[in-house]
Amino acid sequence: MKIELAENYGFCFGVKRAIKIAEENRQSATYGPLIHNAKEIERLQKDFQVALTENLDDFKAGDTAVIRTHGIPKQELETLYARDVHVVDATCPYVTKPQQICEEMSEQGYDIVIFGDEAHPEIRGVKSYATEGAYVVMSVKELEQIRFKEKIAVVAQTTRKVDEFLKIVNYLIPHYKEVRVFNTICNATFENQDAVRDLSKRADVMIIIGGKNSSNTKQLHSIAQAYCPDSYHIEGPDDIDDAWFEGKAYCGISAGASTPDWIIEQVIARIKTGSKSA
Amino acid sequence: MKIELAENYGFCFGVKRAIKIAEENRQSATYGPLIHNAKEIERLQKDFQVALTENLDDFKAGDTAVIRTHGIPKQELETLYARDVHVVDATCPYVTKPQQICEEMSEQGYDIVIFGDEAHPEIRGVKSYATEGAYVVMSVKELEQIRFKEKIAVVAQTTRKVDEFLKIVNYLIPHYKEVRVFNTICNATFENQDAVRDLSKRADVMIIIGGKNSSNTKQLHSIAQAYCPDSYHIEGPDDIDDAWFEGKAYCGISAGASTPDWIIEQVIARIKTGSKSA
Numbered sequence: 001m002k003i004e005l006a007e008n009y010g011f012c013f014g015v016k017r018a019i020k021i022a023e024e025n026r027q028s029a030t031y032g033p034l035i036h037n038a039k040e041i042e043r044l045q046k047d048f049q050v051a052l053t054e055n056l057d058d059f060k061a062g063d064t065a066v067i068r069t070h071g072i073p074k075q076e077l078e079t080l081y082a083r084d085v086h087v088v089d090a091t092c093p094y095v096t097k098p099q100q101i102c103e104e105m106s107e108q109g110y111d112i113v114i115f116g117d118e119a120h121p122e123i124r125g126v127k128s129y130a131t132e133g134a135y136v137v138m139s140v141k142e143l144e145q146i147r148f149k150e151k152i153a154v155v156a157q158t159t160r161k162v163d164e165f166l167k168i169v170n171y172l173i174p175h176y177k178e179v180r181v182f183n184t185i186c187n188a189t190f191e192n193q194d195a196v197r198d199l200s201k202r203a204d205v206m207i208i209i210g211g212k213n214s215s216n217t218k219q220l221h222s223i224a225q226a227y228c229p230d231s232y233h234i235e236g237p238d239d240i241d242d243a244w245f246e247g248k249a250y251c252g253i254s255a256g257a258s259t260p261d262w263i264i265e266q267v268i269a270r271i272k273t274g275s276k277s278a
Numbered sequence: 279m280k281i282e283l284a285e286n287y288g289f290c291f292g293v294k295r296a297i298k299i300a301e302e303n304r305q306s307a308t309y310g311p312l313i314h315n316a317k318e319i320e321r322l323q324k325d326f327q328v329a330l331t332e333n334l335d336d337f338k339a340g341d342t343a344v345i346r347t348h349g350i351p352k353q354e355l356e357t358l359y360a361r362d363v364h365v366v367d368a369t370c371p372y373v374t375k376p377q378q379i380c381e382e383m384s385e386q387g388y389d390i391v392i393f394g395d396e397a398h399p400e401i402r403g404v405k406s407y408a409t410e411g412a413y414v415v416m417s418v419k420e421l422e423q424i425r426f427k428e429k430i431a432v433v434a435q436t437t438r439k440v441d442e443f444l445k446i447v448n449y450l451i452p453h454y455k456e457v458r459v460f461n462t463i464c465n466a467t468f469e470n471q472d473a474v475r476d477l478s479k480r481a482d483v484m485i486i487i488g489g490k491n492s493s494n495t496k497q498l499h500s501i502a503q504a505y506c507p508d509s510y511h512i513e514g515p516d517d518i519d520d521a522w523f524e525g526k527a528y529c530g531i532s533a534g535a536s537t538p539d540w541i542i543e544q545v546i547a548r549i550k551t552g553s554k555s556a
Contacts, residue, residue, distance in 0.1 A: 162451070162452045165451070166448050166451060166452075169447070169448075169451060169459075170444050170447075170448070173440070173443070173444060173447060173459050173461055174440045174444075174461065176461065177460065177461055178458070178459070178460050178461070179458075179459045179461070180456070180457075180458045180459070181447075181451050181456070181457045181458070181459060182455065182456050183451050183452065183454065183455055183456070183457070
């Protein structure tokens with residue numbers, strides 16, 4: 001039986017990159033959770049001695065601080081550098097980008113609109129790079145309360161939906177002379193969905209790996225089922241039933257955004273063993 | 279009877295300005311029609327000896343060339359200067375703006391999208407200021423054919439509707455990293471409509487002046503009628519019936535975008551005479 005992974009699946013580029021960086025920096029600590037996945041953080045702690053602290057003051061001169069994928073506020077980064085902490089930056093490059101845009105645009109006199117959640121670590125970081133005039137909004141209603149100058153630069157939290165972003169932009173354009181729109185939305189989630197749709201059209205059995213309560217995994221499973229009725233949502237190798245693969249020639253695999261590669265690899269190994277023994 | 283003009287009416291700022299410039303430059307010629315209004319051009323020729331030519335070669339050293347409100351291509355302007363023609367620029371400042379944006383943005387490496395009519399003099403002028411990579415489009419369909427680089431600057435023909443402009447922008451934002459939107463749409467037409475709406479709520483008789491076939495005048499009349507049933511659309515003073523003003527206390531006046539002030543003044547004088555004699 002042919003086994004094929006979707007073109008995009010599981011952890012996004014930024015998460016994979018951050019984990020690799022953490023693994024390369026044993027005896028370090030992340031300031032805040034590296035990624036939003038407790039199991040993976042546990043594994044990094046156990047296998048690579050990468051600790052986790054929520055307290056900036058835990059870092060002393062000579063310590064190694066790994067910066068989380070979501071980034072941290074500029075001022076806190078500067079504090080770490082000032083203390084001669086060895087800083088290893090695992091901020092996702094798709095998050096570094098809006099940070100840089102905020103910094104450059106506010107230096108150039110633009111008002112900044114950040115479309116996102118004020119309380120999210122990514123946005124707290126991004127906003128900190130604007131020297132002044134940065135407004136975090138989630139809706140047009142909030143925008144209507146603000147009087148901007150003539151020129152506005154707009155960025156979005158990487159995980160926002162582009163349709164919602166356009167609503168913000170469509171309010172601003174008729175009201176202001178220049179609206180400089182930076183599309184900082186990351187398509188990883190949508191790419192996983194597109195890839196599972198594509199693969200499930202070809203495969204005759206689909207395995208979707210991810211937590212039973214993971215909303216994005218359930219979405220992947222529902223898309224797969226629409227094209228391939230023999231689609232199964234599992235959490236790990238133990239959930240597999242060899243009967244699923246009887247008479248099948250082409251098995252497609254995808255995984256939710258919080259599923260680490262090692263679980264995916266265990267599943268593939270289990271399917272291969274099963275299909276050999278069958 | 280109180281007579282009040284709408285807060286915005288008739289010729290827009292750019293047209294008024296151009297006529298004033300032409301009147302101050304007797305014995306000159308405009309290259310192409312100064313504005314899109316034949317009666318007014320006739321008047322400038324008769325009373326101010328401002329001729330009209332469509333041929334650039336008619337201008338010799340020492341001649342005075344008045345540049346039309348819509349602007350002309352950069353290369354033709356340079357030809358006039360090179361020939362030592364005395365150039366008087368009556369280009370509307372709202373048209374000069376997208377010209378400048380095109381020049382600056384293409385120098386900075388942006389691809390330029392101009393939302394407008396390729397054949398319109400304004401757009402031929404605006405486009406000429408982009409050094410390279412300027413695309414004139416009227417629809418998303420046309421945009422889909424074009425592969426842009428990463429950064430796009432967008433301007434609009436001054437008379438386009440903002441809703442249509444947003445469609446163009448909304449296609450670009452999800453597809454490109456940076457879309458720098460310059461809202462170069464002029465609100466003069468909409469301002470006339472807003473002002474007639476406002477005035478007709480207060481007045482008990484409304485006079486709307488403009489050609490019987492003028493689409494924007496008919497729109498003004500229709501708006502006025504919605505709030506003030508005694509609203510009349512006239513072309514000039516001769517169309518007035520004194521009976522309209524019997525028992526009225528408050529007469530509101532507006533005029534279409536192609537109606538010169540001197541016709542409006544004649545109408546006001548006629549109403550005053552009529553109401554005195556009544």
